[in-house]
Amino acid sequence: MITRQEIVSLFEQYDVITIFRHTHPDCDAVGSQFGLKQWLKENYPEKQVYALGTERCSQGIFPPNDEAPEELISQSLAVVLDSATAERTDDQRFLQAAYILRIDHHPVSDDFGNAMYIYTEAAATCELLTEIFAEQSEKQFSSVTAGYLYKGLLTDTLCFRTSNTTGKTLSAAAVLANKGIDIPGINRELFDQSLSSFQFASFVRSRLDIPYSGFGSVLITLEDQKNWNIDSSEAKTYIDEIGHISDLQAWVLFVERLQEQTIVYDGSLRSKSIPINGVASVYRGGGHKNAAGVKGLSKNEYLQILKDIIQEMSSIETN
Numbered sequence: 392m393i394t395r396q397e398i399v400s401l402f403e404q405y406d407v408i409t410i411f412r413h414t415h416p417d418c419d420a421v422g423s424q425f426g427l428k429q430w431l432k433e434n435y436p437e438k439q440v441y442a443l444g445t446e447r448c449s450q451g452i453f454p455p456n457d458e459a460p461e462e463l464i465s466q467s468l469a470v471v472l473d474s475a476t477a478e479r480t481d482d483q484r485f486l487q488a489a490y491i492l493r494i495d496h497h498p499v500s501d502d503f504g505n506a507m508y509i510y511t512e513a514a515a516t517c518e519l520l521t522e523i524f525a526e527q528s529e530k531q532f533s534s535v536t537a538g539y540l541y542k543g544l545l546t547d548t549l550c551f552r553t554s555n556t557t558g559k560t561l562s563a564a565a566v567l568a569n570k571g572i573d574i575p576g577i578n579r580e581l582f583d584q585s586l587s588s589f590q591f592a593s594f595v596r597s598r599l600d601i602p603y604s605g606f607g608s609v610l611i612t613l614e615d616q617k618n619w620n621i622d623s624s625e626a627k628t629y630i631d632e633i634g635h636i637s638d639l640q641a642w643v644l645f646v647e648r649l650q651e652q653t654i655v656y657d658g659s660l661r662s663k664s665i666p667i668n669g670v671a672s673v674y675r676g677g678g679h680k681n682a683a684g685v686k687g688l689s690k691n692e693y694l695q696i697l698k699d700i701i702q703e704m705s706s707i708e709t710n
């Protein structure tokens with residue numbers, strides 16, 4: 392593993408630095424990417440720094456992606472951030488770089504790259520970058536850099552609520568707060584929702600049915616989707632609206648969808664402790680123990696899967 396000082400030495404060695412992150416980027420991926428780019432531009436204005444990737448992050452406001460020709464990439468130091476595998480890295484041209492440095496907090500599942508700075512106990516890649524920058528006390532560390540890093544730190548910890556939030560995470564947050572970032576402004580930028588989204592969320596909550604003690608079920612019909620001008624895949628993302636109820640052990644959200652003129656049912660299944668993926672697999676679905684999904688169920692299958700979940704819950708209770 393490379394040291395923080397060796398990372399800064401690498402930055403100093405290369406005139407061209409290209410920064411990569413994973414596909415379908417979240418705020419930690421782009422926050423670390425633009426945080427590093429900003430910090431490098433402020434401290435080494437003569438260097439050419441490119442933040443590369445083809446997609447945009449759907450949450451928060453970040454600058455557009457840069458473009459760099461292959462000749463530049465091949466002479467550059469490529470810094471790959473928050474990306475556990477080479478394959479998952481957006482823009483495979485990083486493989487042609489003169490030197491590849493990885494900074495990440497995901498478990499190492501792929502040993503690509505020339506140097507690694509990977510700490511799985513860190514809550515975010517932005518936490519690791521904050522520590523690297525904070526140590527360089529004679530260098531610039533602006534509120535712009537800090538703001539990008541704070542967005543990654545805040546979202547990867549679900550607002551400092553996840554089990555990977557440590558004293559180091561909060562120390563990193565303190566470093567960023569001391570740079571003069573707009574904490575309530577960033578919070579609004581990341582988490583405020585539109586009025587129509589808020590109203591649809593209220594509707595989803597109002598449709599909660601409790602067919603069995605501890606089990607919550609919501610169905611969003613085609614007619615509901617038409618009334619709210621929302622499609623089935625977007626409607627399904629509102630599962631979290633019923634995800635924080637202390638009285639529920641399991642909950643599902645189903646949406647109706649038209650498939651070759653027939654109504655089919657897609658569902659997201661969630662639970663706190665009872666395994667729910669076994670039931671999903673019976674209906675051609677799958678997922679994790681406490682978060683699974685099914686697609687294209689007939690009406691009978693939809694009614695039956697609700698019964699199966701209740702059956703699963705009652706068998707666990709009687710054991």
Ligand SMILES: [Mn+2]
Nearest residue numbers: 419473515516
């Ligand atoms: Mn991350």
